[in-house]
Structure formats: structure tokens, C-alpha cells
Amino acid sequence: MSKPRHSILSPALFAAVALAAAGCSSGNSQPPLPLSESNATSVAAEALITTGQSSFTVQLPGGVITTGVAAALRSLPPRAAQRLTALATGPQNADGTMTTACPVSGTATVTTAGTMVTYTFNACVQDASTKIEGSLQFTVKQSSTNQVALSATFDLTVTSGALSFAESGGYTIALTAAQNPTDDTRYELTGDRLDVALSAGGVVRDEVTLSSFDVVIDQQLTSTDQQVQHFTYDVDSSRLKGHITVMTTQDVQQSIDPIQPTQYPFAGQILVAGANHTRLQITILGDETFTPPAGQGQIELEIDPGTGTFGAPIWTSWAELSAMVAVGP
DSSP, X not given: OOSOOOTTTOOOHHHHHHHHHHSOOTTOSSXXXXXXXXXXXXXXXXXXXXXXXXXXXXXXXXXXXOBHHHHHHHHSOHHHHXXXXXXXXXXXXXXXXXXXXXXXXXXXXXXXXXXXXXXXXXXXXXXTTEEEEEEEEEEEEOOOSXXXXXXXXXXXXXXXXXXXXXXXXXXXXXXXXXXXXXOOEEEEEEEEEEEEEEXXXXXXXXXXXXXXXXXXXXXXXXXXXXXXXXXXEEEEETTTTXXXXXXXXXXXXXXXXXXSOOSSOSEEEEEEEOGGGOEEEEEEOOOTTOOOOTTOOSEEEEEEOSSSOOOSOEEEOHHHHHHHHHHOO
16 A cells, blocks of 8 residues: 555646646636745645645644544544444434544534434544534445445534634545454545635634545554555645645555554655646654654655756754644745
8 A cells, every 4th residue: 555546636646746736727726836945844834734634534633634524533433433334235224313422521423314324523522632523424325344435524623722623525435444353444535625724723824625635544453553544635725825736655654552642643755746847745754752863854845846856855843834834834
């Protein structure tokens, strides 16, 4: 699983991603953004922190590729995922409502009506800094006993520390649920549009639209105790005043340790394509616990000004990128 998939975006890897970002399609609200050393950290903060929080992956209270939808999915009890996969095999005659406690406080309510399942989060506190409000609604399509395809709509607000992400939109998800203790759980999310408003301290800082996204998430909770993900998506950002295309070129990996959880991934590489064939390569060298060698950083940024060659490293840290999201570039 070292290469990103091509299903919805079909970026044809590096060259095609650059070409796609060089020309702005009619569905984009922002012009293609030229990438340079002067905006490298701002773009990295948008790609890793803002859009990461906004709809896909692990428990990162401000970190890469976690999101409202992913955080919401992780808050569901095991019986909820089993209920979804059971529905995919045919009618269950078990319509009704079930309310469970969230990991810290608040509740998550599951309402089943035929093949439609609605999850309502009421002040659902997932960990010391993540709270979820709002709803997810799935319509289940028939599949096998441990695999299910669903269409989903959502309207969620996820608060993580001083940051708040209001998210709305829809997607299609393919879920392979763990049936045995040694199994992994895999999600693949694909969709055309997802809108996010980022607020810090109650002030709106950014409005982001993700489009043409394909995100694959593997939760390897027994073999390696980590979450592995790869993805492609387009981003339109009011803060950057531009459009970029984002994809993994090496899987993003994050440890999952309930005793000593980390906020950020420890490995992975992401390519951002902008206007005029400019590119930004982001290499994750460690999570927030990693102490880099003198003169380096936890994250390496490299700019290709359109020549096809990356320049000298620009070093940054998770703390610096998160601070940029909170206060702006």
C-alpha cells in the first residue's frame, strides 16, 4: 500500500497532478496558486493542518489528516460498525435508537430506519481536546458480511482546543470492518465536495473546499498499532487565495497508543501542485516527540519553482504549522 490510488482523482502521479493544478477547472472558486519559498510554510499548514482536520483521518487535535468525519467514526462503538455491515447483507428488522456514552463525556445516538442510519453527536468529547457536535447520515448499500458501501451526508462541528471546524458535505465510503482481533479496519472515502470553515478563538480564519477526493485509511490496531493513509484531493482556500492539488507519494503513518497518544504522524510524504508547474514536497520526519538534528526540523519542505528540480530544504515543526493555522500566515 505504498502508492496512492487513482480512482476518483486519477492524477497520473506527478506530471498529471502538476498539469491539473496548472489549469483551473470551472468548478474551482480560487485561481491556481503559484508555490514558492515565501508561501511554502503557509501552504504546508493548509495541506497538513487545516485540510487534515477537515475530513479524514486519525486523532490529531490539529494535526495531519484527521478530521471531523474520521473523528466521528472513531467515536462510534464497535456495535455501530457491526450494525452497518449487518444492514448490507439485507433487512435486519431492528429499527430503533441506541444511545451510548462517548469516551470522555457526552453521547452518540444511533437511529436505524431501514437502510438509513443516523448518528447524532451531543457534546461528544472524544479525548482531552476534541469535541464533536452534529450528525452523520448513512444510506447502506447491499454488500458482504464484513464489507459495506454507503453514501453519506454530514453536518458536523469539531472543536479541537482553540480551533473549530464546521464541516458539511457528502461522500461515498467503502468500509471493511474488522471481524477478528487481528483484522484491520479500512475506510475509503471518495467524493466531489466538502466545505469547511475554520475558526480560531471564535473568529473565522479560513474557508476551505475539498473536491475530487479519494482517501484510504487503514487502522492497524493489532499488527503495528498505527493508522496508515494515502489520499488525493483538491483544495480551494480563502486564506491562501488559491487552488492547490494534494496527494501522498509515501503513506502517512501515525502511532495509535491510548496510553501515550501522539498528535501528529511520524512518517509520510505529500506532494502539493500549484500554478505554472510549481510543486511543494512535504516530508514528515517525526511526530511532535521527535527531536531533529541541529539545524533541521520535524518536517522538511522543498520547492520546485517549475524547473522540475526541488531546491534546498526549508525546515519547520508541527508547532509552527499549527500556530499558523490558529493565527493565519
